[in-house]
Amino acid sequence: MKIYWAVILTSLLVAGCGTKVTRIDVDETVDLSGAWNDTDSRLVAEEMIADALSHPWTSNFAGQRGRAPAVIVGTVRNFSHEHINMNTFVADMERALVNSGRVEFVASSDERGEIREERTDQDLNASEETRNEAGQETGADFMLKGQINTIVDVEGDQQVRYYQVDLTMISLADNRKVWLGQKKIKKLIENASVRY
Amino acid sequence: MLSIRKTVLTALLPVLLPACAAHQKEVNSLAEQLERSTPEAILLSLQSIDAPERDRAQYLLNSGLLKSITGDFEGANHDLQSAKLILNSLQAISVSENLGASIVNETLRSYDGSASERVLLHLLLAINYLMLDDLDAARVEVLQADVVMKELAQEDKPIGQLASAHYIAGLVYELGGELDDAMISYRKAAKIMALRDMSPPPALEKSLLDLTQRLGLDEEYRKYREQFTSAVKPPAWNAAEIIVIYWDGVVTAKRGNSTSVWVPSLGQAVSLALPYYPPSNYVENPLVLSMAGELHRTETIEDIEALSREDLQDESAAIHAMTLTRMISKYGIVKSAGSQNDSLGLFVNIFTMLSEVADTRSWNMLPSTVQFARFTLPAGKYSLPFPHYPGSPQAGPAETKLTVSGGEKIVLFVPAVSRKIFSYTQVSPYKPAARESRL
Incomplete structure (x- = not known):
């Protein structure tokens, strides 16, 4: 009988030690630590870009110039208490902007270097018909800049984290904030005050 | 039977007790060798020690520190961020570990760091991010350090409150152009030093004077002028501002004090083991830089030797209470075993003595002091001497070159034991120049 219980106990302990992986939908919200996560990044990017596109600056520009505005994402700075991967946040915003079809998007300054390098290489190595010329880039009309700030209040095991994301669309022609x-x-x- | 048990236990005591703390002794010994060896060699030795999982945070803190002082900032941050996650997850009280500590010894708890160590972790990460030219990430760390210090704050004593963390915070804010926040941090650094009866180093005095002047806080500026000996004048257009962070020495490692006595009235041997810090042999050795015809000395802002002892003192009531609980538990276990069978009682008594080990774990490769210097330097090329460190076997170039341009702010990180100098250069706010091009 004793051996029987020992086997059950050992099995339970061993089972408890194994790693368990469950695949979940990328849109599913899972809050583990309370820190900024993929859901925050995606939802904030989508909601803010939807808000940006609902305002008249795009239609005003299209009315004046007869084309959709070209936007570039500038610096979005992290002033928060957490190491936030700004690349995913910026990528989420770019995706939301491009997929809206209301604006055109141009490569950021980091990306442009690699593209120009490739174009220079094409100049030397690509055939006449497939070669892309230099000096044909689309200049951006607006730059999207922003920052993420946080205020953290702590008392005992409780913490309130307040995130504020501010984005600004600036006209490159005249520095107007549109x-x-x-x-x-x-x-x-x-936070749990007791653990096993 | 009791006399046989007494004879056997008395004979075994000196042999058995030290054996249990072997792993931690090895780590402490490595820390002590750090001043006489190279951090690279110590890191290799540390990596070869088979430490238990519950000491993982201690291992990561030490490996992260060793990587930092050898210039592997990416690797260091990886280790230190992992250590941070573990330490944060261990802040809740563990039922099983407390049970283990009340029956066996304190080392059965996962290592969760002292109050000061939790703050110093953020300080080192902030320095590392600065040296990687990532000012925003350094800012994240100083904000997190502030949250930890708020969590640790006590009304009557400055446990876990570090002037050096506030000074680094002020520096990071200043480099980011956030002068109001920088001013608040410098004030906090001065306040903590006053609470610990320490005089602010000239670097802090200059920062307070400079910022009060720039922010137009005239009354506060006048107060500091009367209080401080340092003078501050706006840097010339062709001068750069140099801030030196100097780590001197290696903090003393904890030791264990074990006592075992045969108690005739109880009919068993009772053991007691408590951690303590031996007197420090550290002698302050400031970094002296002779540049542009002037001598610049670093001065202590944080005495980590004192902080470690302060933290242990703060934990002592809980350690003593747990030791007493453990003595009672062990007495009960031995008595219960002895009442069933004398041999079993003897065996269990040996085990209870053997298992009584003091918890001597700490972040034992930290420096003894954190020192700062702040001065201006005319544009030009300079030679920085590597810090002289008595007993260090390192060979290498005797100096490193520093090119300075007007308007720059240059932060130098100089860990004495590695005889290396790292730098962060800010040409103008948010436009740091590549580190490699400067040295």
């Missing part, structure tokens, strides 16, 4: 967007997230995090 859209100011703001999205706020507030999270109450209750």
Whole structure:
């Protein structure tokens, strides 16, 4: 009988030690630590860009110039308490902007270097028919800049994290700010005071 | 039977007790060798030690530190961020570990770092990110350090409050052009030093004077002028501002004090093991830089030797309470075993003595002091001497070159034990120049 219980106990312990992986939908919200996560990044990017596109700056520009505005993402700075991967946030915004079909998107300054290098290489190695000439780039009409700020309040095992994302669309022609967007997230995090 | 048990236990005591703390002794020994060896060699030795999983955070803290002082900042941050995750997850009280500590010894708990160590972790990460030219990431770390210090704050004593962390925070804010926040951090650094009866180093005095002047805080500026000996004048257009972060020495490692006595009235041997810090042999050795005809000395802003002892003192009530609980538990276990069978009682008594080991774990490769210097330097090319470190076997170039341009702010990170100098250069806010091109 004793051996029987020992076997059950050992099996339970061993089972508890194994790594378990469950595939979940990328849109599913899973909050583990309370920190900024993929859901925050995606939702904030989508909501803010939807807000940006609902304002008249795009239609005003299209009315004046007869084409959709070209936008470039500038610096989005992380002033928060967390190491946030700004690349995923910027990529989420770019995707939301491009997929809207209301604006055109031009490569960022980092990306342009590689593209220009390739174009120079084409100049030397690509055939006349397939070669892309230099000096034909589309200049951006607006730059999207922004920052993420946080305020953290701590008391005992509880923490309130307040995130504020501010984005600004600036006209490159005259530095006018044509859209100011703001999205706020507030999270109450209750850390366990006892663990096994 | 009792006399046989007494004879056997008395004979075994000196042999058995030290054996249990072998792994930690090895780590402490490596820390002690750090001043006489190279950090690269110590890192290799550290990596070869088979440490238990519950000491993972201690291992990562030490390996992260060793990587930092050898210039592998990416690797260091990887280790230190992992250590941070572990330490954060261990802040909740563990039922099983407390049970283990109340029956066997304190080393059965996962290593969760002292109050000061939790803040110093962020400080080192902030320095590493600066040296990687990532000012925003350094800013994240100083914000996190501030949250940790708020969590640790006590009304009557400055446990876990570090002037050096606030000074680095002020520096990071200043480099980012956030002068108001920088001013608040410098004030906090001065306040903590006053609480610990320490005089602010000239670097902090200059920062306070400079910022109060630039922010137009005239009354506060006048107060500091009366209080401080340092003078501050706006840097000339062709001068750069140099801020030196100097790590001197290696902090003393904890030791264990074990006592075992045969108690006739109980009919068993009772052991007691408590951690303590031996007197420090550290002698302050500031970095002296002779540049542009002037001597610049670093001065201490953080005495980590004192902080470590302060943290242990703060934990001592809990350690003593747990030791007493453990003595009672072990007495009960031995008595219960002895009542069933004398041999079993003897065996269990040996085990309870053997298992009584002091918890001597700490972030034992930290420097003894954190020192700063702040001065201006006319544009030009300079030679920086490597810090002289007595007993260090390292061979290498005797100096490194530093090119300085007007308007720059240059942060130098100089860990004495590695005899290396790292730098971050800011040409103008948010436009740091590549580190490699400067040295």
